[in-house]
Every structure is written in structure tokens, then in C-alpha cells.
Amino acid sequence: MTEALSFEGVNDAAFLARLRAGDSAARLAFSNLVRATHGRLLGYVRRHLGDLEESQEVLQEVYLAAHKGLGGFEGKSKLTTWLFSLAHFKVCDRIADRTRDRAVFRDVGDALDSDDGLAAVRVADGGDAGDSDLSRVTVWDSAPDKVLARNRAERWIAAAVAALEPPGCDVYQLRDVEGLSGEEVAAMLGLSHAAVRVQLHRARATIVAFVRARINRAGEFETQGGKAVRA
């Protein structure tokens, strides 16, 4: 039987005890955990990775790690915070993989641009230029989440959020988007509370600068009362 749990509901001590019981009730509790947290965690992962399928893959890894690591979860943080931590680390791994792929893409691109490009690729690849290195090149859609923006300023903010870079990006996503407390974010990312504050402020200010630049560029718009309207 499935139990309708809220996202915050999984932090209940009795639910955690059931998760750790190691019996059939625990297995059912874990499926309820997945159902209750899947949407929020998928949203978090997707805001970093963009692609839905890839985000789903990463999220599966997150739940797998959670299932294996549940015994070691000490309960010092909320269960949802712990899940966000796992998601955060998996996202970082995935982005690191992408960066490696991008480096390969750049190397291959540089080689192809050079005089003896294809030969260089063949040498680097140990033979045929079309195989291993090129097959590792991942072309992904880095477009941000689709946003339902009610006005132009909001769309720009959403675009600015998607363009934020670490570490401010992580702090901002966890604090302002996911609503974790400053203490939780500090513990998750291994930062001091002051550092979280500074990073968060910088991220917000970066967003504002991004939006203002576009407002200035657009020129014909005048912002008014939270809405961008034609002057």
C-alpha cells in the first residue's frame, strides 16, 4: 500500500525509523520516499543539467546511493537535506564528466582546425579518427529549464538563474529555489554561514545586474510594480 507523503513528511522521525527497519515495511517506506521526493529532486537536478532524461538517470543514481547509504545516515540533518546533498554530489560528478567531454571536443576541434588535423586525431586516437575520442564527445542541450514567465523581467531573471556559476549557483539553488535554511546549505556545501550569506548575496546581485543590463538594452520597457510594461 502506498502512503501519500509530503516532501517534508519524509523528515518525520517515525518515517525514518520505518525506512531503517530492514523489513517489508521499510521497502514500502522507501518507495513512498521516492514518490514524495522525486519531483523536487528532479527539479533540482534538471535545473543544473537541463536535459530531462539525463536528470532522470542521475536521480536514479541518487536514490540508489540513498538506499545503500541509509544505514550510515546519522540524522544530524533532515532526510531531505541529505537527499539534496546526494543529488548535489551526483550533479557535480555529471558536470565534471561533461567538462571532460568538452575538453575532448575542444582538443578534437583544435586538431581538425590545424593543418594536419585529421592525422593528429588519428594519432591521438591510435587509429581511426571516427571512433573512440569522437564517440566520447557529448553534445547536450544546455538550455535552461523552460520558464513560464509572466513578463519580460521575470523571464530575464529565470535566464540569469540558469546562467549562474558555482559556487554561488549552488548556494542560490539550495537556498532561494529549494528553500533550505542557511544552516542546512552551509552544512551541505561545507561552507561557513558567512560564506553562504556572501555567495547568496553575490548570486542575487549577479541576477539583478543581468536583468538590469537587459532592461537597459531593451530601452523601450519601463519596469513598474513588479511587471515589465511598455512605456
Next chain:
Amino acid sequence: MNIVAARFIYPCDQIPDFAYDYLEHRLPVTTALRFRTHLKFCKGCAEFVRLYRMAADPVQFLEETPAPPELIERTLEFLENELGKESDIR
């Protein structure tokens, strides 16, 4: 900005530094008062704070695409396969 008013309120370059604490309601009363007074006189800073407030509360306009229910089922199926039949979590 009105020159007389400017004597009693903060200069524009200090406004961003106060924005974080202002939103957290952590500014001392007199500082908050001077901060708000500045915003009344200065359209540019008022816009900065308005956008800053929007940036600090993006959930209202960041679309949270509901995950298709089949994705949850796929996740459960994946876990079931990975963890073995004895860990049938469904």
C-alpha cells in the same frame, strides 16, 4: 536624487550592501528607515531592490515542470532491478 534628501540618507553605492539584510529584516531600525527613504527618492535603487527581491524569491516564476508519473515508476523499477528481488521496494 534630491540634494537635501541625500544628506539624510545613504549614497547609492551602499544600497546593494544593505539589500540582503533588509530582506532578512536584520537591519537596525534607523538603518532600515534611511534605506527605505533612499528608495523613495531614487528610482534606480528602488528598481535594484525590487529586482533583488524577485531574485530572492524565484519560485513563483520558475516553472516546476511536474515530472511525468511514469518517471517515478521507472525509478522504482530501476531500483528494484539494481537492488535485487529481495529488495522489492514496490
